[in-house]
Amino acid sequence: MTPARHRLPGTEAAPPAGTGPPATTREAGHRAGVPLYGPEFAADPHDLYDRLRRHYGEVAPVELAPGVHAWLVLGYYAALEVLRSPHLYSKDPRTWRALACGEVPADSSVIPMMGYRPNALFSDPPAHDRYRQAIADSLARIDDHVLHTSVARTADRLIASFASRGRADLLIEYAAVLPVLTVNALFGQADDAGPRLVAALAKMFEGGEDAIEGDRLFTRYMIDLIASKRDRPGPDVTSWLMAHPARLSDEEMIHQCTLLIAASAEPVQNLIGNALRLLLADDRFAGDLSGGIMSIEAALEQVLWQEPPMANYAVHYPRRDLVLRGATLRAGDPVVVSLAAANIDPALNPAASRAGNRAHLAFSAGPHACPAKDPARRIATIAIERLLDTLSDVRLTVPATDLQWRMGPFQRALTALPVHFTPVHPPAIGDPTWTPSPLPPAPSASTPPAPTSTARPPASAPPDRPRGWNFRAAFRRGR
Ligand code: HEM
The missing domain is CATH 1.10.630.10 (Cytochrome P450)
Incomplete structure (x- = not known):
């Protein structure tokens, strides 16, 4: 039986800590994402990151707003893999499947942060290279x-x-x-x-x-x-x-x-x-x-x-169906990087956050x-x-x-x-x-x-x- 303390908000029966659902079932779990909104999450996000990590491992199904499903990357090294693989992941929200097919309404509360605009953040090469160079050179x-x-x-x-x-x-x-x-x-x-x-x-x-x-x-x-x-x-x-x-x-x-x-x-x-x-x-x-x-x-x-x-941003969209650390991501699923959770990944040396180390995300x-x-x-x-x-x-x-x-x-x-x-x-x-x-x-x-x-x-x-x-x-x- 699953102890109550191991149940995740928004899920009826989360698996026991440390086991996580089998990788093959994790795609279905995408539909039952854990809410990343609401007072409970705001009050103690670290507690939720910890429980998500114990139940799902490095990649967990979440809901960004009611009905807005996404994957949350909690592992430091899994995060780096997503962030450094532009050939596998697009930054262009026009590839977001649920938005394109109307499952996510165009006036959803997440659109101001996730909706497409022709700028560096939401572009892939070659447009990104051009915008990015102009911005970086000017800021320099x-x-x-x-x-x-x-x-x-x-x-x-x-x-x-x-x-x-x-x-x-x-x-x-x-x-x-x-x-x-x-x-x-x-x-x-x-x-x-x-x-x-x-x-x-x-x-x-x-x-x-x-x-x-x-x-x-x-x-x-x-x-x-x-x-x-x-x-x-x-x-x-x-x-x-x-x-x-x-x-x-x-x-x-x-x-x-x-x-x-x-x-x-x-x-x-x-x-x-x-x-x-x-x-x-x-x-x-x-x-x-x-x-x-x-x-x-x-x-x-x-x-x-x-x-x-x-805390959670750097949204990417798989260019094709992919398996990331056991989670089956479909092309166009939003993949949100938990910069906050990745920074406190237990796989990192605990001394990593000591003064002088700027390897955080x-x-x-x-x-x-x-x-x-x-x-x-x-x-x-x-x-x-x-x-x-x-x-x-x-x-x-x-x-x-x-x-x-x-x-x-x-x-x-x-x-x-x-x-x-x-x-x-x-x-x-x-x-x-x-x-x-x-x-x-x-x-x-x-x-x-x-x-x-x-x-x-x-x-x-x-x-x-x-x-x-x-x-x-x-x-x-x-x-
Ligand atoms: C503490 C302050 C800041 C933090 C924590 C921060 C964090 C971030 C993060 C996490 C991203 C990646 C977002 C993504 O991939 O979706 C980003 C991108 C960006 N930030 Fe910052 N930022 C800060 C301050 C600034 C400032 C002051 C500026 C401009 C003056 C700036 C300009 C940008 C731009 C233009 C991008 C997009 C780069 C690209 O897509 O190539 N940021 N920032």
Whole structure:
């Protein structure tokens, strides 16, 4: 008899732990997928990954939304096999069988994250090579100093908008907005366009009539962006993309820029949010395991290993019927890589996630691996440094265990990060009346926004935090 603790949510009679169904029956199991949505999964995804692994092995049948079936790859090496085999797996959602035949409705909640658009993420060669090269070459031209000053200035402005209050929601008022404003700046748009982009995306996330208005504002932003850069190119990502030998059309430009916004804002928001949670809640960050101090970079890597911002994504579609680690995949079945589960695969050496090892899959791997790992880390590091430097005694307002996670299969994202601190009055930065409206938490299965800016840090800016600086330790030292 199957013990109750071995039953998986959504299955009537899951097999006992450690055995798993015979490989030949695993195709039928695809119809009885375990839900990757709902409060139970959001509250403790690791528990579900663990039970899926014990019951099914490295590849398990799941449901991404009611009636949306997929395979979830939980094994690290199985994940690498999928990610590095473009000859076996397509990234093009137009090959998704259930969507093509109408079994999955075109308005399903997963479509914003999985539906086709002519961009790098959803393309195979030769289109992918062309888009990817243009994006990678343009991102490579971002000057590290410009990025630093831009993020620091944006961070300071946002902090100034709540610092005197003594409390804030760091997710809604900070982590969700900073990446959007940063992308606005990297795109070469004026500062005043940033709040417009934030507002457009906020409306899009709200749904209903607001979403239509948001969509209109977002389209306007994109058209203005492309038109202004065709007229007056500058030292910015938009102009570099335009000038690239790939010779992208205006329509292709809009799709790649939209991808850059979507692909950056949500993951960076989640990285900042999840790392702040770790820093504020975990005493190990008051001193590392060897009794020293652990840097913000180390906290970020720990999050990338254990709570990667995109928990389950990198969707692939088998080009033909295949057997993967005992699971029979049919051509056009969605195969979702659990970047989160793969990172904690027991087959990996437990020391793998120690500081210095960046072999995690948070940024994926293979030809579609994130082309912005370094800027993403930089943005998050600077954002957290500026915050903790300014609000040195910041504390969670609720116990860490009470923090809520957004529902949905793809992201690992908090809904809010309420904190309190001693009110401070940071020096005026730019226009003191400038306060972009914060983005509300995005719906669980939607596509998000992007970041901004260019400038010098305020004269009074604290010096760069030395590696190994720890805000709690510094606070205790009375800094
Ligand atoms: C912590 C932050 C980030 C994380 C965790 C992250 C993660 C990922 C992952 C997992 C993928 C692969 C998705 C898939 O195959 O379906 C990806 C792709 C991509 N990311 Fe990131 N990303 C981050 C930040 C950024 C930023 C800041 C940008 C741009 C400025 C960016 C641009 C892209 C693009 C363009 C792709 C598609 C690449 C391709 O398909 O060839 N990402 N990212």
